[in-house]
Structures are given as structure tokens and as C-alpha cells.
Amino acid sequence: MSELIITAAAEDVRIAKEVLDAVIAGVCPKDPRTKQVRRSDAAMARLNGTAFTCQCGEDDCTAELSAEQVQARCARVVLHVVVREETLDGTSETPAQLDGFGPISAQHVHEIAARSDAVARKVDLGDLLDHQAQPGNNYRPTATLDVVLRGLFGTCTWPGCSEPAFAADLDHVCEYDHDDPAAGGPTCLCNINPKCRFHHGLKTSAEGWLDDQIVDANGVIWTEVTTPEGFTVRQQALNTWLLPEVGLIPCSHPTFGGTRPDSGHVEDGPQRTKSRTKAKHDYRIARRAANRRIREEAEARELAEDGVPPF
Ligand SMILES: [Zn+2]
Ligand SMILES: [Zn+2]
Ligand SMILES: [Zn+2]
Structure with a gap:
């Protein structure tokens, strides 16, 4: 094996990679190659002017790799x-x-x-003051909130993940409650961030992981992920420098975050049977509240220590 490295403008390299992914998306489910190998094969095929084909070897291959099919997928590649x-x-x-x-x-x-294929679309942050969820579908962010969140976070918000934000899912950090929206996390910039498909799935299906999103007093938006071992990694929204005013936009929903463990609140109503998902969401709400309390106490301690003169 040997390696070919191409150096070009960042946007052209990004588009080239998206185009390769659009090409390899046409193989049938029985293609035996890994994604990386398919990309290499597709790149060599395009450079050498040969056809990229499915390698399943089956007679009933359902690959969609005709020139028209590949061209149609490539035409949908958009770089933001x-x-x-x-x-x-x-x-x-x-x-x-x-x-x-x-x-x-x-x-x-x-x-x-200045490129002939560039299209400019204007986004007005002021729209977020009016509404952040789509009218008629409270679960879906408006187009403005969608683009602002992707621009602000830049990547999947899982620590160490650099998957592009525009290719990621937008995840309600505190889960949206479809049966009772007022009881779950709101569709609001304080409660949504991009997660790649893999990390979105990890949060949803793997036990022990917990994430949170915080807007601090300065309007800076932070995300947190707590591992099953209890380690919490907190990071600032990557592109706070680009959109510093976003976190200052006031929320238009009531506060949420569940009942804090130390609030003395006792459930005195009849116990309802919770679904497993509901129970998991409730648990996460309580854990987030506890994490926030620990953080606030640590910050208060730090403040108190800072207040002691160094002499
Ligand atoms: Zn095939
Ligand atoms: Zn990710
Ligand atoms: Zn909010």
C-alpha cells in the first residue's frame, strides 16, 4: 500500500470528502468493505476515470451506482x-x-x-426572541435555531468528537416529553446541542452516561458529559467567539430541571406507573440537578476562597 496526499483549499477538501461519501453511499448492504476502504476505492476510481462498483459479488446486487444516481447524490452536497x-x-x-x-x-x-456555487442566506438572531420551536411542532427547532446551534457548537458536543455540526443530529439535552411537553426539556437554545449519530445513540442507549447544558451568568453556553465512572467533562460552546450574544437571548419557557434531591419535596400524590423511558428521563433530570448543585457549591467555595486576602 502507499499513500496519496492532496493539499488544497479547506472548502475544496471538505467538498471532495462529502462527494466521496455521496459516491460510496450507493453500494448495496452486502458490500464487504469498510467505509474507509470504500472511500479510498471511490477516490482512486474518480482519479483514474474508472467506475466505482459494489464488491458484494451477488447477482441480486441493489447498488445505486449509475452515473445519474451518483451525480444526483453529489448535487446535494452542501458545505456550510x-x-x-x-x-x-x-x-x-x-x-x-x-x-x-x-x-x-x-x-x-x-x-x-465569490464562488459561483456559493449561496448566502441571512439568519436573524432576533427571530429567536419570538419563537425557537416550529409553530405547530414544538419538538422541532426553527430553521434559525437549527443553524445557530450548529454554528455555535461547530462539532458534535461529545468531548473529543470532531464530527461536523451540520452532519449531526440536534439533541434535546433534557429529553423532550412528547406526551407532556411542559414536563420535559424545552426546544430552546439552552437545551439543544448537536451530537453525531454515534454519540447521540450512545447517550440514548448506553447506561450510565449523562449530559447537561448550562448557560452561565455571562451568557456563555457550556456542555457537560458525565461518564459512567462519574467523571464530568465540561466544555464551552466551541464558537462562543463567533456568536457571543446567543446565550444572552432570554428563555421564554418556565424553568425546568426537575426536583432537586435536597428540596424536601415529597411525592404525595398517587404513584403512577412510569414507562422505562420516562423513568430514565426522570433519573437524568435528577442527576443533572445534582451535578448542577455540586458545581454551584464548588463555585461558591472558589468565590469564598478568592475573597480571602493573600496576606
Ligand atoms: Zn452489491
Ligand atoms: Zn460525536
Ligand atoms: Zn431556554
């Missing part, structure tokens, strides 16, 4: 850049976020904006 209006109109040098890559300079944004 989140840029402030003042950068785009040249009155500011604030960098922008290229999804799946990271920050790019204002100059680089202008080069991308």
Missing part, C-alpha cells in the same frame, strides 16, 4: 460557512466557521463567497 454579516459585508475582520474544518479568515470567507 457560518459568518457574521459584518464580516461578509467587509466592515469587520471577525473570522467565520467552516463546518467540519474550523475558523477561517475574513479574506477566506470573501473568496468562498
